[in-house]
Amino acid sequence: MSFIKRILVTGGAGFLGSHLCERLLERGHDLICLDNFFTSQKSNVAHLLDRPNFELIRHDVTLPILLEVDEIYNLACPAAPGHYQYNPIKTMKTSVIGAINVLGMAKRCRAKVLQASTSEVYGDPDVHPQVESYRGVVNPIGPRACYDEGKRAAETLFMDYHRSHGINIRIVRIFNTYGPRMHPFDGRVISNFIRQALEGEDITLFGDGAQTRSFCYRDELVEGMIRMMNGTDDFVGPVNLGNPEEFTIRQLAQLVIELTGSTSKLVKRPLPEDDPTQRRPDITLARKHLGWQPAVPLREGLAKTIAWFRAVSIADYRPPTPNY
Ligand code: NAD
Ligand code: UDP
Numbered sequence: 001m002s003f004i005k006r007i008l009v010t011g012g013a014g015f016l017g018s019h020l021c022e023r024l025l026e027r028g029h030d031l032i033c034l035d036n037f038f039t040s041q042k043s044n045v046a047h048l049l050d051r052p053n054f055e056l057i058r059h060d061v062t063l064p065i066l067l068e069v070d071e072i073y074n075l076a077c078p079a080a081p082g083h084y085q086y087n088p089i090k091t092m093k094t095s096v097i098g099a100i101n102v103l104g105m106a107k108r109c110r111a112k113v114l115q116a117s118t119s120e121v122y123g124d125p126d127v128h129p130q131v132e133s134y135r136g137v138v139n140p141i142g143p144r145a146c147y148d149e150g151k152r153a154a155e156t157l158f159m160d161y162h163r164s165h166g167i168n169i170r171i172v173r174i175f176n177t178y179g180p181r182m183h184p185f186d187g188r189v190i191s192n193f194i195r196q197a198l199e200g201e202d203i204t205l206f207g208d209g210a211q212t213r214s215f216c217y218r219d220e221l222v223e224g225m226i227r228m229m230n231g232t233d234d235f236v237g238p239v240n241l242g243n244p245e246e247f248t249i250r251q252l253a254q255l256v257i258e259l260t261g262s263t264s265k266l267v268k269r270p271l272p273e274d275d276p277t278q279r280r281p282d283i284t285l286a287r288k289h290l291g292w293q294p295a296v297p298l299r300e301g302l303a304k305t306i307a308w309f310r311a312v313s314i315a316d317y318r319p320p321t322p323n324y
Pocket of ligand 2: 081190192204249275
């Protein structure tokens with residue numbers, strides 16, 4: 001038997017959060033979307049506003065709030081390097097104080113709470129592909145640390161609330177995800193390359209483009225998150241969610257040029273400090289416990305994402321920070 005649940009999605013107006021809200025609303029749940037719109041905008045959820053089971057709250061997750069809910073998906077956090085490095089102290093506060101606030105709410109409401117963690121907890125990994133038992137190589141004082149260490153501290157808080165207070169938690173470690181509704185000015189590699197290719201600008205390859213990433217299509221990632229939330233209570237994670245197909249950044253650039261039919265040229269730019277050289281998830285645990293594995297090839301997901309970028313007016317988007 002399935003029940004209507006009261007669900008809170010923090011960061012619910014963002015790229016992943018807004019799609020998650022759509023999927024949960026389709027299932028008939030009562031949804032509260034909470035966001036401070038730092039890296040998103042109301043237009044991402046405007047089409048949901050007249051639904052009777054949808055509520056939007058402008059709020060900062062670092063501040064306490066009293067809500068009555070059964071489940072919480074905690075996604076509030078800037079995710080793109082240019083965004084999280086813009087105000088690194090605020091990024092750390094969002095991860096840590098935000099986690100404390102949602103865990104406190106889960107404790108008071110006896111709610112289940114899922115943390116959107118990240119492959120960045122592995123840092124610049126020397127184990128490849130990355131398994132969940134791997135503890136990572138993170139520079140605690142570098143420019144990415146506000147995000148990486150913030151997310152690691154949030155995982156610690158989730159596990160300690162689970163062990164100390166019996167809070168029903170889930171932790172997913174999300175690897176690079178892309179798709180429609182990415183912020184065109186988030187500075188992430190896929191949004192940059194598509195925007196540059198469509199506008200005929202140079203495509204900015206950081207370093208020599210030999211570094212690798214594994215890209216998961218948005219819809220499949222969100223399906224994995226929902227499965228994890230609804231999975232058995234004895235599997236709290238962390239679990240890797242991502243597409244194990246690995247590409248160099250140069251290969252990605254060439255694919256974007258091919259699919260857009262662009263005449264843009266590749267230009268080299270300096271590699272950012274602490275940029276991970278390789279990244280690919282081992283998804284054995286997700287396959288075993290969630291029956292989840294991605295099936296959308298990069299070429300197909302990119303074609304859908306490019307179609308979305310062509311359909312929207314880039315001028316309607318405000319760069320959240322100057323770092324893109
Ligand atoms: P996003 O920037 O589009 O979404 C984050 C949302 O959180 C935005 O709507 C933003 O306005 C909101 N937010 C930021 N700080 C807040 C605060 N203090 N209070 C309230 N709201 C706040 O990014 P996304 O890609 O949708 O990422 C969502 C989550 O998934 C993040 O927690 C991110 O760390 C995690 N994640 C994403 C990826 C990815 O590739 N997309 C990879 C790893 C982890
Ligand atoms: N990257 C790039 N050109 C860009 C943006 C990013 O070559 O215009 C590279 C970046 O150096 C990194 C990879 O693409 O190696 C993925 O970067 P992104 O910011 O999307 O995500 P993350 O580094 O967090 O995985």
